[in-house]
Amino acid sequence: MRILAIPGGITAAAGFRASGVAAGIKRSGALDVTLIAADQAASAAALFTTNQVQAAPVQVSRANLAASRGHVRAVIVNSGCANACTGSQGLETARATVAETGAALGCPSEQVLVSSTGVIGVHLDRKTMLAGVHSAAAALSRDGASAARGIMTTDLAPKEHGVQVETPKGVFRVGGIAKGAGMIEPMLATMLAFMTTDAKVEPALLDRALREVAGRTFNAITVDGECSTNDMLVGLASGASDATIGEAEYPALVAGLEAVARTLAIAIVRGGEGATKLVEIHVTGAASKEDAMRAAKTMANSPLVKTAVHGADPNWGRLVAASGRSGARFLIDRALVEVGGVLLFQNGQPYDDNAPEAAKLLERDEIEIHVDLGTGGAGEATVWTCDLSAEYVRINGEYRT
Amino acid sequence: MRILAIPGGITAAAGFRASGVAAGIKRSGALDVTLIAADQAASAAALFTTNQVQAAPVQVSRANLAASRGHVRAVIVNSGCANACTGSQGLETARATVAETGAALGCPSEQVLVSSTGVIGVHLDRKTMLAGVHSAAAALSRDGASAARGIMTTDLAPKEHGVQVETPKGVFRVGGIAKGAGMIEPMLATMLAFMTTDAKVEPALLDRALREVAGRTFNAITVDGECSTNDMLVGLASGASDATIGEAEYPALVAGLEAVARTLAIAIVRGGEGATKLVEIHVTGAASKEDAMRAAKTMANSPLVKTAVHGADPNWGRLVAASGRSGARFLIDRALVEVGGVLLFQNGQPYDDNAPEAAKLLERDEIEIHVDLGTGGAGEATVWTCDLSAEYVRINGEYRT
Numbered sequence: 001m002r003i004l005a006i007p008g009g010i011t012a013a014a015g016f017r018a019s020g021v022a023a024g025i026k027r028s029g030a031l032d033v034t035l036i037a038a039d040q041a042a043s044a045a046a047l048f049t050t051n052q053v054q055a056a057p058v059q060v061s062r063a064n065l066a067a068s069r070g071h072v073r074a075v076i077v078n079s080g081c082a083n084a085c086t087g088s089q090g091l092e093t094a095r096a097t098v099a100e101t102g103a104a105l106g107c108p109s110e111q112v113l114v115s116s117t118g119v120i121g122v123h124l125d126r127k128t129m130l131a132g133v134h135s136a137a138a139a140l141s142r143d144g145a146s147a148a149r150g151i152m153t154t155d156l157a158p159k160e161h162g163v164q165v166e167t168p169k170g171v172f173r174v175g176g177i178a179k180g181a182g183m184i185e186p187m188l189a190t191m192l193a194f195m196t197t198d199a200k201v202e203p204a205l206l207d208r209a210l211r212e213v214a215g216r217t218f219n220a221i222t223v224d225g226e227c228s229t230n231d232m233l234v235g236l237a238s239g240a241s242d243a244t245i246g247e248a249e250y251p252a253l254v255a256g257l258e259a260v261a262r263t264l265a266i267a268i269v270r271g272g273e274g275a276t277k278l279v280e281i282h283v284t285g286a287a288s289k290e291d292a293m294r295a296a297k298t299m300a301n302s303p304l305v306k307t308a309v310h311g312a313d314p315n316w317g318r319l320v321a322a323s324g325r326s327g328a329r330f331l332i333d334r335a336l337v338e339v340g341g342v343l344l345f346q347n348g349q350p351y352d353d354n355a356p357e358a359a360k361l362l363e364r365d366e367i368e369i370h371v372d373l374g375t376g377g378a379g380e381a382t383v384w385t386c387d388l389s390a391e392y393v394r395i396n397g398e399y400r401t
Numbered sequence: 402m403r404i405l406a407i408p409g410g411i412t413a414a415a416g417f418r419a420s421g422v423a424a425g426i427k428r429s430g431a432l433d434v435t436l437i438a439a440d441q442a443a444s445a446a447a448l449f450t451t452n453q454v455q456a457a458p459v460q461v462s463r464a465n466l467a468a469s470r471g472h473v474r475a476v477i478v479n480s481g482c483a484n485a486c487t488g489s490q491g492l493e494t495a496r497a498t499v500a501e502t503g504a505a506l507g508c509p510s511e512q513v514l515v516s517s518t519g520v521i522g523v524h525l526d527r528k529t530m531l532a533g534v535h536s537a538a539a540a541l542s543r544d545g546a547s548a549a550r551g552i553m554t555t556d557l558a559p560k561e562h563g564v565q566v567e568t569p570k571g572v573f574r575v576g577g578i579a580k581g582a583g584m585i586e587p588m589l590a591t592m593l594a595f596m597t598t599d600a601k602v603e604p605a606l607l608d609r610a611l612r613e614v615a616g617r618t619f620n621a622i623t624v625d626g627e628c629s630t631n632d633m634l635v636g637l638a639s640g641a642s643d644a645t646i647g648e649a650e651y652p653a654l655v656a657g658l659e660a661v662a663r664t665l666a667i668a669i670v671r672g673g674e675g676a677t678k679l680v681e682i683h684v685t686g687a688a689s690k691e692d693a694m695r696a697a698k699t700m701a702n703s704p705l706v707k708t709a710v711h712g713a714d715p716n717w718g719r720l721v722a723a724s725g726r727s728g729a730r731f732l733i734d735r736a737l738v739e740v741g742g743v744l745l746f747q748n749g750q751p752y753d754d755n756a757p758e759a760a761k762l763l764e765r766d767e768i769e770i771h772v773d774l775g776t777g778g779a780g781e782a783t784v785w786t787c788d789l790s791a792e793y794v795r796i797n798g799e800y801r802t
Contacts, residue, residue: 050726051722051725051726052724052725052726052730052731052733053721053722053724053725053731053733082718084718084722085718085721085733085746085749085751086751087749087750088749119716119718120716120718120719120721120722121717121718121721121746121751121753122751122753123751224704224705225702225703225704227722227725227726228722229718229721229722229725301626302626303625303626303704303789303793303797304625304797307793307794307796307797307798308797308798310794310798311797311798311799312798313798313799315520315521316522317483317485317486317520317521317522317630318521320454320486320521320522320630321452321454321485321521321628321629321630323453323454324452324453324454324628324630325451325452325453325628329453330453330454332453332454332486345486345522348486348488348489349488350486350487350522350523350524352522352523388704388794389794390791390794390795392704392708392794393708393711393789393790393791393793393794394791395708396704396705396708396709396712397708397709397711397712397713397714398712398714
C-alpha cells in the first residue's frame with residue numbers, strides 16, 4: 001500500500017463536484033454557501049455533535065441519513081449563521097434548504113444533508129439561503145477550491161487535502177475539507193468536516209472507518225475546549241474508482257481517510273483562533289488509553305499551559321498540575337516531562353539546568369510535549385492543540401458585534 | 402443573630418497575632434513570609450487540594466493536623482515558591498520550616514501547619530526560609546495587615562475580611578485572609594485561605610462548618626479552571642471569646658465563616674489574573690444540585706463565555722452551547738437565559754430585540770447571568786468567575802521568566 005498526496009480537496013476523489021458561492025449571508029460578501037454533490041447517490045456515514053443542544057441542520061441531517069439508509073447525493077452547507085437555537089422556524093429553514101437542493105439536483109430531499117456554522121441563536125434568512133442553493137448548484141464543478149472557502153468563519157485560510165491510495169486490489173482517492181478556528185473540542189465529531197472517496201464501500205463499513213479515524217484525528221484536537229452545537233463530520237464514497245473495500249481492504253480505507261483527516265485536523269489547530277503555535281502533546285505510561293486521553297486533553301485545554309507555550313516559558317509545573325487534576329492516575333515520583341525532547345522533570349526531580357534549552361525550543365512554531373504519567377501502564381494518546389494568545393481574546397470579544 | 406463587618410483580617414478574632422515579612426524569597430523584595438499564631442493551641446480544621454500532585458507543605462500540614470488531633474498553634478506561609486514537585490529535598494525543607502516555627506514559638510512542631518505558593522518545581526531555599534521564620538516570629542502583632550500581603554503572588558491587592566457575630570449566647574468574631582489570582586478552580590479547597598475565629602468550638606464541628614462553607618464559597622469560584630498543587634484552606638478557633646459553639650449555635654458559626662469566606666472568595670475572582678469584571682452565574686431548574694454546579698462551572702470556565710463578557714457581547718448562544726456540553730441535563734425547549742435580568746432566550750426562541758440593552762449591562766464591572774436548564778428540577782447553584790482578557794495571556798506568558 002502506498003499513499004501519495006495529490007492536488008485538490010473535496011473533489012480529489014472521482015465522482016464528486018463542488019462549489020462555493022457568495023449568497024449574501026455574510027455581510028462581508030465573502031463566500032458563504034458550499035455545495036458538495038455526488039454524480040450518483042454515494043455511500044454515506046456521519047458523526048454529529050454530542051452537545052445536548054443540536055442545531056436544526058444537525059437534526060435534519062441525522063434524520064435524512066437514517067431515512068436514506070446511508071445513500072447521499074449532496075451536502076449543502078452555509079457559513080455566517082449556525083441556525084442553532086432557532087426553534088421551529090430554524091427547523092423549517094433547514095428542511096426547505098434540503099428540499100430546494102434536492103429539487104435543483106433532481107434527487108429526493110432525504111438524500112441531501114445540510115450543515116451550518118456561524119453565530120448561534122440568529123435566524124438564517126430563508127430566501128437568501130434558497131437563492132444560494134441555486135447559485136451553488138449552477139456553479140458545481142470538478143474544481144473544489146471555492147467549496148473549502150465557502151465554509152470558513154474566523155478561519156484564516158481554507159483547509160483541504162487529498163491523497164491517492166494505491167493497493168494491489170486497486171487505486172482510490174480520498175479528499176476532504178474542514179473549517180475550524182473556534183468552539184473546537186469536538187466530541188465524537190468536529191465543527192465541520194467533509195470527506196469524499198471514490199472507493200466502493202458500503203455505508204456500514206464507511207461508518208466504522210470514519211469513527212475509527214475520527215478518534216485519532218478530529219477527536220484528538222482542541223482549540224478552546226468548546227463543543228459546538230453544529231459539529232458534523234460527513235464521509236461520502238462515490239465508488240467511481242476500481243477499488244472495492246471489503247474487510248481485507250479496510251486498513252487501506254482507514255489509512256487513506258486518516259491521512260486526509262489528520263492533515264485537516266492539524267490544520268484546524270494550526271489555524272485556531274489567535275493561534276501562533278501548534279502543540280503536540282504525547283502522553284505515555286498511562287493506566288489506560290482513556291486515562292492517557294484525559295490527561296492529554298486536560299493539559300491541552302489548560303489556559304496556564306497554553307499561555308506558557310505562548311510566552312515560550314518552560315513552566316513544566318503547569319503540565320504536572322494539569323495532569324494531577326485530570327482524573328487520570330498519575331504517579332509523580334515516576335513521572336517524566338519533556339519539551340521538544342529536553343528532559344525537565346523525572347522521578348520527582350526538576351532538571352532546571354535544561355530549562356534554557358527548552359525555552360529556546362518553545363520559540364518555534366511547532367512544539368512537542370511528552371508527559372509520562374509514571375504508572376507503568378501501556379496507555380498512550382496524542383492530542384494537538386494551540387497556544388492561547390491575546391488575539392484569541394480580541395477575536396472572541398468582538399466576534400458578533 | 403446579627404453579623405457586622407469589622408476592621409481587620411486574620412487578627413480580627415481575639416487570641417491571634419500575625420505578621421508578614423520580606424525574607425528574600427521574592428527577588429522583588431516584597432513581603433514573602435507570613436506567620437499566623439494563636440496565643441494557645443487553637444481548634445483547627447483544614448481542606449487540602451484534591452490534585453493528585455500535592456506539594457511538600459500540603460503533605461506536612463496534613464500529617465501535622467492529624468498528629469495534633471486538630472490543635473494548632475501556628476501557620477507559617479511563604480509566597481514566591483510553591484515547594485511543589487521538589488522531591489525529598491522539598492519535603493525536608495517543609496519539615497525544617499515547621500520545626501523552626503515550633504522552636505520560635507515554644508510549641509511542638511506538629512502544632513504548626515505550613516503552606517507555600519508560587520512557581521512549581523523550584524527548590525525553596527532552606528536557609529532563607531528559616532531566617533524568614535525568625536523575622537516573622539519577631540514581628541508578630543495584633544495588626545494582621547502585613548500577613549495578608551505576605552501571601553500574595555500575582556494578586557493586585559491583599560484580601561482580608563472580618564466580621565462580628567452577635568448571638569443571644571455570646572459574641573464572637575471571624576477573620577480571614579486569602580490569595581488568588583491564578584490556578585484558581587479549587588477542588589475541595591482553595592489556593593491559600595486562612596480563617597480565624599475566637600468562638601469556642603471543637604475541631605470536629607469546626608471541620609464540618611468549614612467544609613459546608615467552602616462548598617458555597619471557595620469551591621464555587623473559578624478564574625481559569627486550574628486546580629493547584631498547593632491549595633489549602635485552614636480554619637483556627639482560639640476560644641478567646643465568650644461564645645461556645647454547640648449544635649444549637651452551629652448555624653451562627655456557619656453564618657460568620659460564610660460571611661468572611663464569601664467576601665474573600667469573591668475578592669479572589671475580582672482580582673483574578675487580568676480580570677476586569679466579576680461575573681455571577683446563577684443556574685436554576687437543574688435536575689440536581691450537582692447538575693446545576695456542573696453547568697455553572699462549565700459556563701464559568703468557557704473561554705468563549707469569558708471573552709464575550711470581556712467584549713460586552715450578549716452572545717447567549719455560547720452560554721447555551723456550554724450548558725449543552727456540560728453533562729448536566731438540559732432541555733433547550735424550556736430553557737431560559739437572562740443577562741443582568743434581561744431576557745435573551747426562552748422556550749427555544751431568541752429575544753434579539755433585547756440584545757442592545759443586555760450589551761449595555763455587560764459594560765458594567767459586575768455582571769449577573771441566569772440560566773434555567775429547563776428540567777423543572779429544584780437544583781440550583783451560584784458560581785463566581787471573571788472575564789478572560791489579553792492581560793491574562795500577558796501575565797501567564799511572562800509569569801516565570
